[in-house]
Amino acid sequence: MSENATAHQDDGHASLIIDNKKLLMWLFLGSDCMFFGTLISTHLIYRKLYPESFDPTTLFSLELTSFSTFILLMSSFLMALAVSAMHKGELKSFRRNVLGVIFFGLIFLGCQVYEFAHFVHAGLTLSTNTFGSTFYMMTGTHGVHVAIGVFWLICMYFYSHTGKMDAHESAVDVEIAGLYWHFVDIVWIVIFTAVYLIEFI
């Protein structure tokens, strides 16, 4: 996140308007789409192949997952506020909002840990059937993304206390973290729809 090529851009090399680091994040997210695309389609293929083998509605708690989805959505909202605070150079408001994002992210992770523990207890493990394999791997990969995001934001929070953040340059860094966070949120919306909600239709 700190690889910095603005100095090169001083030499008149910037050929697109978009910042190098931001472009890098967009490319990463494009690639990440394919990662999640593969995971989600594996899940859906096996679900369709063995419709009878396992009934997830007995296991899923729509209330809990709706709650954690809502929390993640709200964290995205706070993230947007944090980005705009940084753009205006309001460090205090930035910190407040980032703490909120971190807190909500942790709640989401907590719900996921609880959910996993509950499912395993009820007899669905990685090796029970194809549903267990695809479900845990897909949602687990998403959880790891959230955890990395939380870790990143914690680093940013502490960094904002060192006094080295200057509004102009760091605003881009925060915006990039924001891109990542929103993306992870959107992926969850897809998973929530295609994996959870659809089972209750």
Add this chain to the structure above:
Amino acid sequence: MSQTQIETPSPTTTQAQPAHVLKPERSRLGLMRPDHSKSVFIDWLTTVDHKKIGIMYGAIALFFLFIGGLEALIIRTQLIIPENDLITAQRYNQLFTMHGTTMIFLAVMPLNSAFFNYLIPLQIGARDVAFPRINSLSLWTFVAGALVINFGWLLQALEMMGLFAASGPTAGMTDMVPAGGWFGYAPLTSKDYTGVGTDFWVMGLQILGVASLSSSMNFIVTILNMRAPGMKMMRMPVFTWMSLVVAFLIIFAFPAITIALGQLMFDRVFDTNFFNVAGGGQPILWQHLFWIFGHPEVYILVLPAMGIISEVLPAFSKKPLFGYSIVVFSGAVIGFLGFAVWSHHMFTTGLGKVATAAFSLLTMAIAVPTGVKIFNWVGTLWGGRVRFTAPMIFSLGFVWMFMMGGFSGIMHAAAPADAQQQDSYFVIAHFHYVIMGGIFLALVSGIYYWVPKVFGKMWKGTLSNWVAVLIVVGLNVTFFPMHFLGLLGMPRRTHTYLEGFGWASYNMVCTIGSYILALGILLLLVDLIRCLRSGEPAGDDPWDARTLEWATTSPPQVYNFAQTPVIPARDALWVHKHGPENKKITYEADHGHGIHMPSNSWMPLIASVGFVPLGLGMTLMQAGVPYMGYVAIFGLIMITIGLILWAIEGPGGYHLHPEQENT
């Protein structure tokens, strides 16, 4: 951030000193940056210079080309006569698996990478890539992955001496080296059938994936954002264009195999059911995921080669590339279509009539943009003043040989024909014509073309003609008879065969051909060493070439161009030399603060090296070696610490003043 870290030395003090006396500064960690190190060793290990990174990629790729070639020669020697018992069937499986994996991931891809690294910034007039430290990370991570994949050979040697045996989930397996084929079909890769070798293969490929993904993102940003003023997209050299397409292919194709490898790893470690038939898993899923990556992969291999050809042919025909925009456009079309043909590798699995017909048609369609390119190259030669220099001879060889491979490709695009050819030597002939006859010849052509730029030395004498004759004759003698072998029914991956099958004489010819080919490649190395040791100085533009990289010195200085060039036209240097007065390359004035160079760094190296204990630890844990879990955790910590320190350290930088240095 940047303003604070680049402690700009005041111009008066620096200008008086040549670059190498610049004092290294402290990074934000308080540690000395490894800039201007007196030790050559430290300098190369920590370098962020795209040119040095490119040279290292090239050297390591040539090393693995040698290893992969050795493996091929053992395979061919085993097949020279019927019922040969030079090696066991198990060793044979390991050899063809490692031959394929090595050649594709450790020889051709990194050799392509060497050209990307060295050439792209020079061709677009940039100082370096967009993220120099990520570039260094890509290089060393690639080395780490290569080590992990090949580590099995060491273990196999220990196993043969009776010093090592797998316990744990793969107990009793004597396979320490990957043996499931380069596409590792399920269920062969499950732990019922293969041992720890498959774990090395999975881990190694994952690590290589990190390297490829990070370098591709880096190159896309570089090409889109770092072009010199005036270097519009449609003025870029074709090689840079093809690199851009390849980078996009990599970032969209690699995720499929990364996930598939992850699923396979989970199957082997946590008993999941992705490909495990007993638990409802479908081995065919692996085939789909692999080839969704695998077919784009063959274009990842060949497009850079096409880029090289599109530079060399115009340079030695004294003509611009015929239909530049069509070549660029067909390259992009190949990129798109490449994602829509994967199932032509699965015609015989019973896809159903509609799917088979659709993939058959799409596969034939992809031959169209490929054919368009061939016509463009021929059109470039047409009416040109052709000079038969070494790079040109290899490029012409490419056009001819690649076309032969394309023909057999179209033959198995027809599903009914493919039903006869699938998994026979016919397919081996096809892809060796496109890869050896195509890609490899193009890469050799690129080596002959750009080595004078890279090392500032000119090739000596006409040994290159012998290299060309031996390689082209060798590869035709080796691979042409394989078409017949395939049609006579010889399956690929056969460890031996019986006298009465009627394959003996063809196999004998193939094996002799492979020795000729090996001789040619050996001679190439001799020629290279001769050139590097005692070549005459090459001068900046020895070939009277067309593109920007020839406008700077040979070898280029660290900063590539003393002043930023302003590009007036496509084929900038050619137009500069022979075009109208108002189309000269001009240079932006230096604002007196010198050239800002990125600092060297240890952090990418530390993070990359961490992949070795991580990969080996996780793998050997599977084989039941004690304490390996801790080794893996150590590796993970090393990677994390490397990345965190990387972030804290900041990119740094120092300033150079080229005028002062030259005096």
